Amino acid sequence: MIGTRPEAIKLAPVVLALQRESAVRVTVCLSGQHPTMAHDALTSFGIAPDVELALDRAATTAGARFTGLHRAISAFLDRLPQDRIVVQGDTSTALAGALAAFHAGVPVAHVEAGLRTGNLAGPWPEEGYRRMIAPIADLHFAPTEWARQNLLAEGIAPDRVHLTGNTVVDALIGIRAAISRSADTSLRLDAWQRGLSDGKPIVLVTLHRRESHGSVLTGIAMALRDLAEEFRDHAFVLPVHPNPAVSGSIRSVLADQPNVRLLDPLGYEDFVYLMSLASLIVTDSGGVQEEAPTFGVPILVVRNESERAEAIAAGFAQLTGTDPDRILSAGRKILARGGRAELRGKANPFGDGTAAKRIAALLLSRRDATVPTGEPVIVSQSGRPVKQPRFAQ
Ligand code: UDP
Secondary structure, eight states: OBOSHHHHHHHHHHHHHHHTOTTOOOOOEEOSSSHHHHHHHHHHTTOOOSEEOOOOTTOOSHHHHHHHHHHHHHHHHHHSOOSOEEEETTSHHHHHHHHHHHHHTOOEEEESOOOOOSOTTTTTTHHHHHHHHTTTOSEEEESSHHHHHHHHHTTOOGGGEEEOOOHHHHHHHHHHHHHHHOHHHHHHHHHHHHHHHTTOOEEEEEOOOGGGTTHHHHHHHHHHHHHHHHOTTSEEEEEOOSOHHHHHHHHHHHTTOTTEEEEOOOOHHHHHHHHHHOSEEEEOOHHHHHHGGGGTOOEEEOSSOOSOHHHHHTTSEEEOOSOHHHHHHHHHHHHHTTSSGGGTTOOOTTOOSOHHHHHHHHHHHTTTOOOOOOOOOEEOTTSOEEEOOOOOO
């Protein structure tokens, strides 16, 4: 089940690994959450969705959009019953998919399970969504040991939690290999990036987090404008997220800065190519924090909390918060010493490119798994347990 661009990128290697197995038939279903970006990302991997759900676009609140997704996915499971559903991460699609599967009695596998900030308000609603998926899923694929420990601390049975690495590293390595295999693609990308950067070192920026919309995002954009002003010998490249709440703030502050390039969202191949060249990445994206270490690029995480402490502990990322002065001073320090040199060759703490293979093998070995029964307790008004029903197996 795939709703957004990062889900498409992170599930593509799992889909490809499963498609190589004759024992399973994979149905790739796009929920319709971000139809264009998810579709485009799948295309980079040569994957065509089998099913694309139609959503009511009139819904304006997070709750109404969630309800629409749950309804559409439930109807899909009704029409095309599945033996298992695989969800990824912490989007509305992931939780709606897990809940729809729960109602249909279909076991749920959760890819990139166990990420936590410990703060329900940040990132919102993602922290709540991923916590709610955990008790529903019967297979939890934790990308790192830290994520695995988070799940165990929440009482998930150890035999249901598997340390796999993050599939985004597989995706990245696959795309990088495809670029270098094709002389035409390499030439196209090289000519494109030279035109874009005028041959200057690149600072790559992505911003989209909902918690930053409004004045916080404007403040981050102002810090970037000041950094670009100081480092005119660098090209600042921003593929701008299509959400008007993002593009409005970004364009109003940065549109006239001569060494800033504001672009439409990039195809995965193009974005990976720019990452591989960047001197610095400034981002609030989760996936980008997991990818940049493969290229040894320093990252400024312009958020107040991170569920990806591994990037910070390994020295790739700094959590700057959203204060413009702190962002400016952290960016200045890194660019003044020439960006990435000291990180080159350090291992990516999020994986080694074999996560999807492990996940596919685990999915195949657990084809007979059932919906977890748990020990649900109905509590009387007095607070005392009155009965302990079991879900049917
Ligand atoms: N990405 C992309 N094109 C872009 C910007 C990002 O393909 O113009 C990729 C990026 O490499 C990463 C993913 O999109 O794999 C991150 O998506 P996003 O930041 O939207 O979501 P998050 O990771 O924060 O959930």
